[in-house]
Amino acid sequence: MFPYAPDRTYTPPDAPKQSLSALQSVLGIERAVIVQASCHGTDNRAMLDAIKTSGGRYRGVAIVDASFTETDYAALHDGGIRGVRFNFVEHLGGRPDMRVFHHVIQRIRPLGWHLVVHLDAGGHS
Numbered sequence: 001m002f003p004y005a006p007d008r009t010y011t012p013p014d015a016p017k018q019s020l021s022a023l024q025s026v027l028g029i030e031r032a033v034i035v036q037a038s039c040h041g042t043d044n045r046a047m048l049d050a051i052k053t054s055g056g057r058y059r060g061v062a063i064v065d066a067s068f069t070e071t072d073y074a075a076l077h078d079g080g081i082r083g084v085r086f087n088f089v090e091h092l093g094g095r096p097d098m099r100v101f102h103h104v105i106q107r108i109r110p111l112g113w114h115l116v117v118h119l120d121a122g123g124h125s
Contacts, residue, residue, distance in 0.1 A: 005042075011039060042064055048079040061114065077111055084116065
């Protein structure tokens with residue numbers, strides 16, 4: 001129903017929103033924050049659909065790029081998004097363009113959103 005990004009670096013097993021809801025019921029969890037998976041890239045529709053059908057129980061963290069307009073950000077906000085995620089993880093594309101990173105920070109600041117930075121863990125003894 002929601003395609004994976006053609007340039008993704010991995011293909012996960014399907015995880016429909018009904019599975020998340022069922023797991024939450026078993027665990028007794030009422031609310032959740034869904035963080036956009038890099039396998040969907042900047043196409044946040046699957047996450048927005050899950051948020052929309054959650055009855056207000058979910059919020060989300062999107063992946064965006066420089067092409068997103070103020071209208072796009074407003075639609076994401078209206079759809080329950082409250083943050084953006086950047087991948088600095090080598091197997092997920094490595095370091096983002098820092099101009100885009102700073103541009104996005106300026107766009108989300110007035111919205112009061114969070115910034116999620118996904119990093120590789122350095123293994124030091």
